[in-house]
Amino acid sequence: MRAHSGRRPGESGTREAILAAARRQFAELGYDRTSMRQVALEAGVDPTLVSHFHGTKQQLFLEVVELPFQPADVLPALLTGDRDDAGARLAHFAIGVFESEQGRSRVVSLVRAAASEPEAARLVRDLLTREVLTPIAEGIGSDDAAYRASLVMSQIVGLIMARYIVEVEPLASRDASVIADAIAPTLQRYLTGDLT
Template sequence: MTEPSAAGRRTGRRPGSPDTRDRILTSARELFARDGMDKTSMRAIAAAAGVDPALIHHYFGSKRELFLAAIELPVDPQAVISALAAAPVDELGAVLIRNLLQLWDSEARDALLAIFRSNVAAGDTAVIRSFILDVMLKDIAPRVDSPQGSGQTRITLVASQVSGLLLTRYLMKFEPLASMAADEVVVAVAPTVQRYLTGRID
């Protein structure tokens, strides 16, 4: 299949063969689950699906968009990512927790829980790890890389806090955490997240 020219493209959902698109998604799910987003290349997905790599860009745009489509996330996390990008470094902890809670307390909660629960049950930890580290937190690492080389360690520590919070508040429903108001959770958790981001971790 020949990729259409830029002038001939339309905005919105990209047209094309449903069979080809489904093969790409199936291959992407398998590779993302096995290797995670960061270690999975577009070429590897294309090879597994038996298509030209250009078709993946045609249907999905970027690897991030393909990943989100593959895990069938019911919401776009861009609101959280944009809020983090706009936040001062010394407010990242509070902004992250506040926006994550807003996302999980929205109408998408049941769908998010279903995805989280199914991946935990299936042992697909690479998918959860990639979503938190490679989608949600990746752009933060360079901003908190002080001392140099600590950025990845910092966001990994943040990921441990975030995944634990989501697990205990929404999936396991530990009380009183499960019933706490979002503002209370931000006050309790954000300082620890902020310390991971900008405090001493040695």
């Protein structure tokens, strides 16, 4: 009996299997080292189906990469409260996301891909800066909100690289709440402080 190739029979979850494999590989291997063929192999489908359902590798990446939260759901909580505590709220929220397995996987995937793929870098800028950080800076009444948001972004991306990707010690093993408390004053300065 010959092995079946091509489409799985019936409603088999082929698309979902491809997306799950792609999500995992982009997170663990980064954009450059993830291949359509390897995604197909892990999903247990013919490689042509990956292209059929999802187009190019770049299109597949854009389809599976997303923030581990909806900005509209979290912005009200991040904006509620004293303006002088905005850095602490953001620091504790961000660390909470990074410390969850799903959140860390998605954010690390985004940052790894952004380091090697221009379209991924644009996506990261749009997702984090335009949809989360600039609205926070604007919402607390900061002047030059876009610039301040980009400074906050530099701190957050640097933290992701150092703690979760490169695993610089003792930063990588330090308690999450200690890290959040340590970066909060820097985020606060970037959001509301004197930048001259």
